[in-house]
Amino acid sequence: MPRVMLIDPDRTALAALQAELEQASLRDVLAVTSGSFALTMLERSRPDVIVSRVGVPDVDGYELCSIVRQDPSMSGVLFLLLASPGDEAGATMLEDKPDQTLAGDLPLRTIVSEVAALLRRSAPLPIAPPGPAAPAGAPDGARGLRGSLSVMELPDITQAIALGNKTGQLVVTLSAGRGSMFFDRGRVVHAEFFGLIGETAFQALLVSAHGEADGSFAFNPLDAAAANGVKTIHRDLKQLLLSAAAGIDEGRADAAAAPIS
Numbered sequence: 001m002p003r004v005m006l007i008d009p010d011r012t013a014l015a016a017l018q019a020e021l022e023q024a025s026l027r028d029v030l031a032v033t034s035g036s037f038a039l040t041m042l043e044r045s046r047p048d049v050i051v052s053r054v055g056v057p058d059v060d061g062y063e064l065c066s067i068v069r070q071d072p073s074m075s076g077v078l079f080l081l082l083a084s085p086g087d088e089a090g091a092t093m094l095e096d097k098p099d100q101t102l103a104g105d106l107p108l109r110t111i112v113s114e115v116a117a118l119l120r121r122s123a124p125l126p127i128a129p130p131g132p133a134a135p136a137g138a139p140d141g142a143r144g145l146r147g148s149l150s151v152m153e154l155p156d157i158t159q160a161i162a163l164g165n166k167t168g169q170l171v172v173t174l175s176a177g178r179g180s181m182f183f184d185r186g187r188v189v190h191a192e193f194f195g196l197i198g199e200t201a202f203q204a205l206l207v208s209a210h211g212e213a214d215g216s217f218a219f220n221p222l223d224a225a226a227a228n229g230v231k232t233i234h235r236d237l238k239q240l241l242l243s244a245a246a247g248i249d250e251g252r253a254d255a256a257a258a259p260i261s
Contacts (some may be wrong), residue, residue, distance in 0.1 A: 001026075001027065001028045002026060002028065002048040002049065002119050003028045003029075003030070003045070003046075003047040003048050003049075004021060004026055004028065004029045004030070004047060004048065004049050004050075004051065004115065005029075005030045005031075005032070005038065005041065005042070005047040005049070005050045005051070006018060006021075006029060006030070006031040006032070006051050006052075007032055007033070007034075007035065007038045007050065007051070007052040007053060007056055007061070007064070008031075008033065008052075008053045008056070008082075009033050009034065009053065009055070009056060009057055010053075011033060014031045014033065015031070016108060017031075017051070017108055017111060017112075018031050020108040020109065020111075020112050021112055021115065024112050024116060026112075026115065026116075030045065030047065033057075034056060034057045034058055034059070035052075035056045035057065035058050035059025035060065035061075035063070035064050036058045036059055038050075038052070038056075038059070038064060039059065039064070039067065042068070042074070046073070046074065046077065047077060048077065048078065048119065048122075049077070049078040049079070049080060049115060049118055049119060050064075050065075050068065050077060050078070050079050050080070051080045051082065051111070051115060052064055052065070052079070052080070052081060052082065053081075053082045053084070054081060054082065054083045054084065055084060061081050061082070061083075062081070065079050065081060065097075065098050076122070078099045078118045078119070078122055079098040079099050079100075080098060080099060080100050080101075080102065080111075080114060080115060080118060081098040081100070081101045081102070082101075082102050082106075082111065083101055083102070083103040083104075084103075084104075084105070085103075085104065085105070099118055100114055100118060102114060120151075120152075121156060146216070146217060146218035146219065147216065147217060148213075148215070148216050148217075149172075149209060149212055149213060149214075149215035149216060149217065150213035150214070152217075153209075153210075154172060154205070154206055154209040154210075154215075154217070155206065155241050155244070155245075157170065157217055157219075158170070158181070158188065158237060158241070159237065159241075161183050161186065161219065162183070162186040162187070162188075162237050163186070164186065165185050165186040166183055166185075166186060166219070166221060167183055167184055167185055167186075167221065167222055168182075168183055168219055168220050168221035168222045169181070169182050169183075169219070169220045169222065170182075170183065170217060170218075170219050170220075171217065171218045171219075171220065172205060172209060172215065172216075172217050173215060173216045173217070173218075174208055174209055174212055174215045175212065175214060175215070176194075176208050177193070177194055179191065179192060179193030179194070179201065179204075179205040179208075180192050180193075181202060181205070184231075187236070187237070188202065188233050188237055188240060189230075189231045189232070189233055190230055190231060190232045190233060191205060191232070191233060193205040193208070197232050198232035198233055199232070199233050199235065199240065199243070202233060202240055202244070203240070203243055203244045203247050206241075206244035206247075206248070207244060207247045207248055210248050
């Protein structure tokens with residue numbers, strides 16, 4: 001279960017947000033009222049996400065975010081900053097940004113929804129109930145990663161595989177057909193879709209998958225020897241995703257410019 005740390009000097013508001021998180025099934029919540037106490041607790045227990053008000057005594061929200069960002073042991077910890085009217089931006093804000101900042105007097109449900117969204121975006125690939133056996137050579141503990149594109153979009157899936165340094169084949173099933181991508185220790189090395197290969201296939205697959213909630217994916221892990229095949233993609237994932245995003249934008253522009261019959 002994800003672990004959440006709340007930091008707010010207002011004890012009443014703190015208790016209300018904690019109760020709202022628990023109603024959303026986020027029950028592992030640590031609530032503290034000061035930045036110094038938060039830092040002490042961080043040394044003992046690493047949360048998955050920190051939700052902090054800007055106006056916190058002794059160590060404000062901006063400074064706390066900067067401390068977390070610069071601590072290697074806190075790598076991957078999500079940070080949601082809550083800014084109230086009149087809060088001044090900290091000097092470190094531009095360098096050590098939170099994952100999200102919410103400004104104004106917002107309903108508790110809005111804050112809880114944003115916490116849940118951050119956790120979904122950073123979560124490992126969804127694990128479905130047991131299905132067909134993974135291919136020979138798949139390492140233990142890396143089997144059965146599969147799910148729906150309505151839960152996680154294809155760019156997020158590729159980034160999750162890259163962050164996990166995974167090696168294997170990602171099979172994507174769409175209404176238009178099936179495509180696949182091959183990863184070698186987190187790097188995309190090959191893609192196939194509708195007779196296309198390489199970067200062209202990668203981009204076409206992401207463009208086709210955009211907005212298709214009925215699609216599905218399955219990642220089949222392989223060991224390094226089994227995955228050592230053809231390499232048709234040489235750019236890194238960030239560049240590939242930027243090219244695919246440009247293709248999606250072009251498609252929207254073409255659709256908007258098309259005459260209405």
